[in-house]
Each structure stands twice: as structure tokens, then as C-alpha cells.
Amino acid sequence: MKIFKTEQIRQADAYTIANAPISSLDLMERASNTFVRWFCNQFVNTRPIGIFCGKGNNGGDGLAIARLLSEKAYQVKVYIVEHSEDASEDFHANFIRLENHLTSFKIHSEVDLPQIPANMVIIDAMLGSGLSRAATGILAEVIQKLNDAPNKIVSVDIASGLYADRQNEKEDAIIKPHCTVSFQFPKLAFMMPQNAEFVGNWFVADIGLSENFISATPTSYFYTDKSEAECKIIPRKKFSHKGTFGHGLILAGSHGKMGAAILSGRACLRSGIGLLSMHIPGCGYEIMQISIPEAMVTVDPDHKHLSKLPQIESYSAIGIGPGVGKEKVTVQLLATLLKQIKTRLLIDADALNILSENPYLLDHLPEKTVLTPHPKEFQRLAGESKNEYERLELARDFAKKHKVIICLKGANTAVVLSNGDVHFNSTGNAGMATGGTGDVLTGIITSLLAQGYEPEDAAILGVYQHGLAGDKASEIKGQSAMIASDVIDKLGW
């Protein structure tokens, strides 16, 4: 699914109005109807509804929603926050339509603020994607009051006060909704961890903007949903054999960290690879043979750390990093690997930290190497950033400069391609914030690379499958009890 910036959403709006054709008022009616259909599935009509409207088109939506809900026998109270003398045309039109149904209450100043019954559901339609400056004055006061109340809040299109695609200041007044119903596209703001409390659960309501415009308009931001992930899967053919699915090599583990090697190896085998070899330090030999009988093992001459690169010519993909540490001998091994490698490569964990501490190695990264840093590893690699928008831009610049693919891990992992495109992931949950889940991701993506998936697809699909397995694991174990091995158990499609 594409993610458009505010300006492009406005253009999609205008294009649809001109070409559908449909009047802008009818488009607002359609959007409001879509919202109302969603709302009626969530909330019964015995609960009182309070709709807080601004005076732009977001407020116009609020007025239309008020009328449509009252037609469905909801008890609706409409409050208009008088932040400006002027109102948009469609706000006016909906204000007139509403007059026959309901009286509205104007909020000019703090004294006009209503008492809010505890069971009232609040619909936030004060400011939408037209936000051009921070909410101040009476808007900020209403936002503060609603945030302080215990009531459920549903934001129309986007929380009032939240910029759709740029950074807010810390002190900005922004609604903290329980959920947001966004028109046609998710907003870039929804992908940023720092905005979690200003988004809540979010849903996309298809309001029928022009398909032609959407498909013809380029964007750098995407959201990987089920259908997009599934269409990347290459089916296994009936007469295929283990040679069809590649032979991967994972270099992982050190004394005390053999678990990382085992997790990545198991995940790799559970993701469809034909053959897997593990290169590990001497101390891990028996552990590995017993834990993963399906994997072949090459043993490093060093007992505790990886020090010597094995023969690598025969592998279709190589993954390196989980639990390897940063010993000098391991730095040397990575440098040799970068010089010799001719196949697909994934670099994770301490192997990324080695890159950060030896930046000359970055010049030797093969094109389309997949890097899987968590935020701290990324910071070591690419430097500090003031906020998550800046971090994303830093990742895009880094990926373009070094022609690599970066999986910036976290909720909504951002897969940043070497052309600067960003694919945010839709799966996964906070139960995955536990040691070893990153090693599992290394195994999955290495497996897909070995099977011949293009690195872009291996990264996007691997991240999706990892999160999906995490979601299945959390259904059974719950988020607190699940561990990385549970994620591996739930792999497969």
C-alpha cells in the first residue's frame, strides 16, 4: 500500500473531484459514510457521542458524521471549536444540512467547555491533514481537556494537532486517540514510534479516491500488507529438490553466545532453505550438532571466536553477525569475507558494530547487502539523529550512498532499499522485544536470499514473515511469555 504525503493526498482529492467526477461535498459525504460504517461496527448506539469539530474540511467531516450517526439513532452532541472566523465551503454546506437534525454548541473560550459524561465516545474532527501550524488557543485547551478525560477518543483522518508527515515539537497540543480512522492511506506519521500515543490503533477507510491517480503517482513510502507480502512468495514446484532452494552459510556465535547461532540457524531452516551450513567457533561444535541436526557445521580453529573464513565459493547466500563479538580476529574475518564474497550477503548484530568501528569496510560492501540494525546499531553505523523522521532520512541517504538495503528494526520495521524507497512492515508486536528475535530475522532473510529471492524481496518478505510468526506466537503464549524460539515455531506459510 502506498503512503502519500499531505500534498499528494490533496492532489489525489483534486484529481478525483475533477475526473471521477464527484463534487467535493459528495466526496466528503462518502468519506463520512465510510467512517460511520466503521464506527457503527465498533460502538453501539446506546452510548452518547460527542463530536468536536474544527472549521475546515476535517470539521466538515465531523458535521456530516454527526448527521449520519443521528440518523442511525445515536445520541449525538456537536461542539464547534471556534478557532477561526472563516470556515471551509464544505463545512458551511454540512453545517446547513445539520441544522435540520441537531443544534450544535460553539466553543469560543474555556468557559464554553462542556461537561463530558464518562461513557461518551469522543469523535475528534477538529484538525486534519490541513494542519499548518501547532494548535494553540482554544484548540489547545480543548485538546488538553479531552486528553485529560478518561473517555474513548476516535480521530477522524488523523489526531488533531499531529502533522501527517513531519515532526511535531515536544510541547505541541495533540489529541491522544484510542484509534484513528485514516482516509484512503495511512499517514507517514503513523509509522513513527514517537507518535504511538497520538495515533492509537489505526484503520484505513477506502473513500474511493482515483485508482488511476494512486497507481500513477510515485512515492518513496510503502506499507507492506498481507496481499503485498504474499505476492512475493515463490511457490515450491512439485519436482524441486534440495538443490533448488540454495545452500546458505551462517557465520555466528562465540563463547557464551552460541544461542544466537542456534536461533538464526533454526529460523533459516524453517524458512525454506535447501541446505544450511553453520560456521562456528570450536566451543560450539557439540552444541550445534545436537541442537540442529539438519545443519552442516564447519568449525573455526579458534575455540571461542570466529577467526578464519571457511571456503565460501559454494554458497548461494551468506549471513554473518549473531553473537560473533568484536574480537580482532573476527574483524579480520569480516574484512576477508567482504573481499572474497560473490554471492548475496546479510550483516547483523556485532558484524554491524564491527563496520561502525571500522568504517573503511563500508566501501567494500557488495551492492544490495542486507543490513539489519536495531536503532542503537544504526546509530553507531550512521550517526545520531534528532528524531525518527531525521533517522529515516539518514537511513535513506546511507542506503543510497552504500547501495545497500537496511532493515531498521522496531515496531513497523522500515526496510530501506538502495534507491531510497521505504517499506514499513505491518506485522509484529511488542512480545518480540526480547533477546534473540533479531537472530531469528537473520536466519529468515539469509534463507530467502539463498533460495534466490531478490535482496529487496528477501528483506521485505522476511521482515513480514518474522512479524507474522511473532503475531502467531503471541496469540498462543501472550506477549510477555513468548520468546524467540516461539517465533521460529510459528514460521511458515
Ligand SMILES: NC(=O)C1=CN([C@@H]2O[C@H](COP(=O)(O)OP(=O)(O)OC[C@H]3O[C@@H](n4cnc5c(N)ncnc54)[C@H](O)[C@@H]3O)[C@@H](O)[C@H]2O)[C@@H](O)CC1
Ligand atoms: N481526500 C481526502 O483525504 C479527503 C479529506 N477530507 C478531510 O479534509 C481534511 C483536510 O481538510 P482541510 O484542508 O480543510 O484542513 P483541516 O480541516 O485539517 O484544517 C482546517 C483549516 O485550519 C487551518 N489551520 C491549520 N492549522 C491550524 C491550527 N493549528 N490552528 C488553527 N487553524 C489551523 C488551515 O487553514 C486549514 O485549512 C482531511 O483531514 C479530511 O478530514 C474529506 O472531507 C474528504 C476527502
Ligand SMILES: Nc1ncnc2c1ncn2[C@@H]1O[C@H](COP(=O)(O)OP(=O)(O)O)[C@@H](O)[C@H]1O
Ligand atoms: N514493539 C515491537 N513491535 C514489533 N516488533 C518488534 C518490537 N520490538 C522488537 N521487535 C522486533 O524484534 C526484533 C528484535 O531484534 P534485535 O533488537 O536485534 O534483538 P536481538 O539482538 O536480541 O536478537 C526486530 O526484528 C524487531 O523488529
Ligand SMILES: [K+]
Ligand atoms: K482530526
